[in-house]
Amino acid sequence: MTGQVRTVDGRVAGRRGQATRQKLLDCLSEMLSSSPYRDVKVIDVARKAGTSPATFYQYFPDVEGAVLEIAEEMAKEGASLTDLVAGRSWVGKSGWQAAEELVDGFLGFWRKHDAILRVVDLGAAEGDKRFYKIRMKILNAVTSSLTDSVKELQSKGKVDKDVNPAAVAGSLVAMLAAVASHQKGFQSWGVKQAELKPNLALLVHLGITGKKPTR
Amino acid sequence: MTGQVRTVDGRVAGRRGQATRQKLLDCLSEMLSSSPYRDVKVIDVARKAGTSPATFYQYFPDVEGAVLEIAEEMAKEGASLTDLVAGRSWVGKSGWQAAEELVDGFLGFWRKHDAILRVVDLGAAEGDKRFYKIRMKILNAVTSSLTDSVKELQSKGKVDKDVNPAAVAGSLVAMLAAVASHQKGFQSWGVKQAELKPNLALLVHLGITGKKPTR
DNA sequence: CGGTAAGCTGACGGCATGACAGGACAAGTA
DNA sequence: TACTTGTCCTGTCATGCCGTCAGCTTACCG
Structure with missing residues (x-):
């Protein structure tokens, strides 16, 4: 095999x-x-x-072929990102904790692999299916878990019916990926590393639950 | 001059x-x-x-030099993105409208210039200051306006004190840019174009005001 | 020790790069 | 029309990377 x-x-x-x-x-x-x-x-x-x-x-x-190889390897490691979301509660204080840990873990992973992720991102944006698939594999690890979380909250009536769980989850994950790629950019807006994370966690929590977190 | x-x-x-x-x-x-x-x-x-x-x-x-030229031109056009945010009210129904129009305008711009924006994004992520500056110029048009909006709401006590306006605004704009770059990606999660926009608007509204919109 | 397959490289035609000098061209002048 | 001037384009060339092949070296096995 x-x-x-x-x-x-x-x-x-x-x-x-x-x-x-x-x-x-x-x-x-x-x-x-x-x-x-x-x-x-x-x-x-x-x-x-x-x-x-x-x-x-x-x-x-060629070079691209080798890059794909590296990306593939990274994608395997990325599967563990699921753990950042799977089986977590988004209610009360544990909800805030879940958001914080998700942000932290995600940013860490992205920073660790930033060089190869840049290239994967480009390839995917250019429409190359192979890169696109790899990007999906990584993001799916988080997105589908998050989607499930939203669906669950929705079924309990805690989230509006007209919210599309996949759209919200996907957008939030895209946000995390984008912010991770351009962390330096925020410094020129006077936003420090340490400040960024709680604000991201806030946005994630708001997006998933529709409510402000209780810290 | x-x-x-x-x-x-x-x-x-x-x-x-x-x-x-x-x-x-x-x-x-x-x-x-x-x-x-x-x-x-x-x-x-x-x-x-x-x-x-x-x-x-x-x-x-070289090729890069010419690409910078194209990007520069696009950045000029991007200045008009400010109009999507400047002087809008984020209270009540007009808040929802503001969010919708921002999402719509931003995604439109990004799609129109997607090819060059991909390259600018890559250059910026690789640390090239020239590309980085151009990216800033475009995003700043929206981000600084959004930052002001949050600050204003904050001064009225409508947004928590511990929110960093620049961090939130920057993250939301990064989200819009990322989603615009990878619009196709959402289709594989079963999210259609038309569904995406209102959900993005929801996230933007939640992020800026901290509250669900009244439609 | 000889056979076999893995592993590596020198060398080559082909093409992109980047620089230059000189020819083509438009526009003004007498 | 003939001449001049300055802009504009290209033929050509040295250089260097690409991608491939034949052939040499190394390791393993009976």
Whole structure:
């Protein structure tokens, strides 16, 4: 099932090969953090990894292919984001706590993987289905859980009927992702890191429950 | 003040030159809509404009330089976004209307310029100050107006003291921008275009006033 | 020790880049 | 019309990256 790692020309990669492959991925990942996506060249990645461009092409069809690989790996890790929402109560003080922890966890994840997420975001916005799918996979982890939370509150009559749970959940998650991507931007509006989080949590709580939190 | 248009080597551009320059910008703009940013090549833009790569380099240092030009132009147009917020009342029914119109206007603008905005977003996220400034210029048009609205409500005691107006306004605007960039994404969650807008308006209204709208 | 498959690279044709000098062109002048 | 001037465009070239292949080296196994 977990198909072995293969080279572009179909050979199966052994220990050494996999190590080289991984090193290339690591170096690419590093380059994405330090230079614009548009300027990342195969030859630079290869040089950084102490190998030749030809070796790169043995393991990946092109830069984009390798980026997808990195993104895929990150998406796996992103599955754990579900835990930030699943099975939480949005009533009373625990509701506020849930909002705070969601914001905190989400921003942390986004910051950790900001370089690759930028590229995934771009690819998805440009309409590339592969990137789009990966982005979905990550956001879905949170969005669908949040959607369920809203639906539940709705069924108890605590949230208006005309609210579309998926639309609200999706919008809130998009907000978190966008703010995480541009955290620096807020500094120029005189908003500090520490101030940002509680305000985001407030917006999340308001969006999910329709009410101000009780702290 | 409005420094004349100049070529890379310092000559002033005449009528014909400006026309060629503009044609190159238009073609580049078109290419950005139809192919990934990373794959846009000078030679393709030049071919499309019926000219040669050398001509392109006479007017722009590189692709990025030309993209900045396009973005700058769009930013000017974006100044009018202020009208979507400035001088509006957020109380009662007019509050709901304000939220709806803001969402509508913002999404419209974003969709109209989606291709260039993608690139600006990427550049800003990568830390390029020039792109970052342009993004600020556009978002500031809305954010600062919204910030003022929140401050005003706050001074009247209608919004909690511990809310940071800039943080809330900035986050809501970031949400609008993100949702606009990934409108297609919502379809896979079963959310239709028409449903999205009122739910976004709801979130905006909740965020600004802290209360559910009266429709 | 010899066979086999994995792993790596030098080298090459092809194309984009970016710079330059010089030719084409429009517009004004005599 | 012929000449001049300054703008505008392109042919050409050196450079460097792309993507591929044949062929060499290394590791493993019987």
